[in-house]
Amino acid sequence: MNVTVIGTGYVGLVTGACLAQIGHQVICVDNNRDKVAALQAGKIPIYEPGLESIVFRHSYRPIDPKADHEAASTPPGFIQFTTDLNRGIEFGDIIFITVGTPALPSGDPNLQYVEAVARGIGQGLIRTQTRSRYRVIVNKSTVPIGSGDWVRMMILDGAAQAAKEELWVGSSVLAGSHSNPRRFDLQSVLPHFDVVSNPEFLREGSAIWDTFHPDRIVIGSDSPTAIAIMRQLYEPIINHSWDPEATPEAQPPVPFLVTDLASAEMVKYAANAFLATKISFINEVATICERVGADVTEVARGIGLDSRIGPKFLNAGIGWGGSCFPKDVSALVRTGADYHCATPILEAVIETNRQQRLRIVEKLQQELKVLKGKTIGLLGLTFKPNTDDMRDAPSLTVIEQLLKLGAKVKAYDPMIQSNQGSLAGVQLESDALSLAQGCDALVLVTEWPEFASVDFDRLAAGMRRALIVDGRNFFSPQQMRQAGFTYLGMGR
Numbered sequence: 173m174n175v176t177v178i179g180t181g182y183v184g185l186v187t188g189a190c191l192a193q194i195g196h197q198v199i200c201v202d203n204n205r206d207k208v209a210a211l212q213a214g215k216i217p218i219y220e221p222g223l224e225s226i227v228f229r230h231s232y233r234p235i236d237p238k239a240d241h242e243a244a245s246t247p248p249g250f251i252q253f254t255t256d257l258n259r260g261i262e263f264g265d266i267i268f269i270t271v272g273t274p275a276l277p278s279g280d281p282n283l284q285y286v287e288a289v290a291r292g293i294g295q296g297l298i299r300t301q302t303r304s305r306y307r308v309i310v311n312k313s314t315v316p317i318g319s320g321d322w323v324r325m326m327i328l329d330g331a332a333q334a335a336k337e338e339l340w341v342g343s344s345v346l347a348g349s350h351s352n353p354r355r356f357d358l359q360s361v362l363p364h365f366d367v368v369s370n371p372e373f374l375r376e377g378s379a380i381w382d383t384f385h386p387d388r389i390v391i392g393s394d395s396p397t398a399i400a401i402m403r404q405l406y407e408p409i410i411n412h413s414w415d416p417e418a419t420p421e422a423q424p425p426v427p428f429l430v431t432d433l434a435s436a437e438m439v440k441y442a443a444n445a446f447l448a449t450k451i452s453f454i455n456e457v458a459t460i461c462e463r464v465g466a467d468v469t470e471v472a473r474g475i476g477l478d479s480r481i482g483p484k485f486l487n488a489g490i491g492w493g494g495s496c497f498p499k500d501v502s503a504l505v506r507t508g509a510d511y512h513c514a515t516p517i518l519e520a521v522i523e524t525n526r527q528q529r530l531r532i533v534e535k536l537q538q539e540l541k542v543l544k545g546k547t548i549g550l551l552g553l554t555f556k557p558n559t560d561d562m563r564d565a566p567s568l569t570v571i572e573q574l575l576k577l578g579a580k581v582k583a584y585d586p587m588i589q590s591n592q593g594s595l596a597g598v599q600l601e602s603d604a605l606s607l608a609q610g611c612d613a614l615v616l617v618t619e620w621p622e623f624a625s626v627d628f629d630r631l632a633a634g635m636r637r638a639l640i641v642d643g644r645n646f647f648s649p650q651q652m653r654q655a656g657f658t659y660l661g662m663g664r
């Protein structure tokens with residue numbers, strides 16, 4: 173199928189690449205020229221394991237007549253990149269919106285990018301020569317409940333504006349209406365389309381796996397035609413037919429859940445809010461564990477074995493961050509407020525998380541007393557391992573607080589090579605051992621696998637004081653103590 177993906181970030185690029193991998197023809201549109209130029213040159217602007225090889229395999233390359241046909245032919249599914257929105261609109265029977273919806277200071281999501289794209293789609297539907305084709309406009313960006321209808325309205329607005337402009341310049345779009353330029357029938361010039369919601373549940377760092385092995389695919393729509401097209405699009409994933417090694421008996425079909433638009437949008441927010449709640453819950457339990465002498469990792473194992481609770485998302489630590497949990501939980505609180513619903517649980521989830529980040533600094537103060545003039549080394553900066561994403565990373569709160577208290581902050585993260593913006597004032601090191609040199613304490617912020625195989629004896633030996641705060645309960649306390657560290661975990 174011909175698919176256009178507008179917004180080539182973490183979600184858009186992964187979606188486009190995976191759809192190409194299962195045999196669809198994909199055009200990815202982005203208004204960031206540098207990003208598109210890089211992608212056209214085969215450079216992936218983000219770090220996501222497995223993504224580069226899929227994009228490379230399916231990148232559209234013109235057929236070289238001199239090369240042998242087998243090697244030169246484009247694979248059945250392909251992916252192309254462009255800044256030309258109209259080209260994307262002309263191409264796609266299914267058009268995904270995957271632009272960002274970052275939080276505004278109020279906690280509401282910023283919908284300006286979705287609005288710009290929706291209006292652009294409306295204009296493009298008028299301006300491109302494809303007016304008789306039906307389209308499915310798929311909103312994959314996380315947007316507040318009710319946005320599906322609003323997106324439809326923005327598309328119609330964009331279309332109306334373009335139709336008027338076309339009319340004034342006397343384009344063929346409205347040929348025959350020139351005698352009465354103030355009146356025209358938008359429906360007669362606009363192709364039929366439906367807006368569906370298709371929330372995304374991928375996690376950064378395992379985005380490719382998550383896309384091919386989703387727990388469910390959710391489609392919010394009341395259009396049988398659009399639902400059937402979406403089912404066809406995802407069929408290879410639903411039935412695992414993209415994977416030659418999959419045995420249908422071993423893998424039941426992926427649940428394909430059809431809801432109304434508002435419910436699909438709510439599923440996305442409720443899922444993220446629930447996961448964040450689980451983490452804040454275990455972090456609160458962790459604090460109590462510390463006071464009573466229990467070990468939260470054992471407690472999490474004990475409760476996680478109850479199938480009604482489940483073992484996932486019960487890792488206590490420095491708290492949740494990233495581009496989505498913080499903004500999505502806040503957005504749900506804002507929606508509650510807009511509709512006069514109290515949200516005390518969600519507000520407590522946010523507050524617990526805020527305090528959790530600061531508990532790292534409190535632990536340092538407890539051991540080192542005054543932090544002014546002390547050197548603190550951060551192991552890891554990104555909001556989780558296997559990503560380069562620094563959006564709302566817990567490390568940023570810790571850095572801000574340490575700098576405020578007069579500490580010197582050093583850091584090493586395998587993905588972060590240069591100081592930018594919010595990392596001002598942080599000295600970046602090139603590995604864990606050089607980070608530890610002269611530090612009064614180390615803080616494990618991100619559980620990068622490579623930290624498990626560091627030489628802990630050498631790590632401790634290079635420090636002014638061998639203190640480690642393990643913000644992810646990643647290390648074995650015994651092993652760290654054997655290496656000479658004073659070890660502080662989170663709730664153990």
Ligand SMILES: NC(=O)C1=CN([C@@H]2O[C@H](COP(=O)(O)OP(=O)(O)OC[C@H]3O[C@@H](n4cnc5c(N)ncnc54)[C@H](O)[C@@H]3O)[C@@H](O)[C@H]2O)C=CC1
Pocket residue numbers: 178179180181182183184201202203204207270271272273285288289312313314315372373374375376495496
């Ligand atoms: N990052 C994640 O793991 C997940 C994100 N989401 C949601 O998906 C949406 C996208 O998130 P990300 O991919 O992280 O965002 P991102 O910030 O990585 O990418 C957004 C892209 O859209 C482009 N863009 C902005 N305005 C545009 C326009 N007018 N025309 C064309 N391109 C435009 C930007 O240049 C950027 O490349 C958000 O609503 C987010 O909440 C949902 C699930 C997972």
Ligand SMILES: O=C(O)[C@H]1O[C@H](OP(=O)(O)OP(=O)(O)OC[C@H]2O[C@@H](n3ccc(=O)[nH]c3=O)[C@H](O)[C@@H]2O)[C@H](O)[C@@H](O)[C@@H]1O
Pocket residue numbers: 372373374375376377444447451484485486487488489490491492493494495496497555556
């Ligand atoms: O909407 C989104 O963007 C995505 O948000 C999360 O995915 P992501 O933010 O990539 O990462 P997670 O693995 O969920 O981790 C989020 C944060 O929670 C923290 N976390 C996670 C699990 C846990 O047990 N403890 C814990 O502190 C992580 O360190 C990280 O800071 C959800 O898991 C995805 O389903 C969703 O699509």
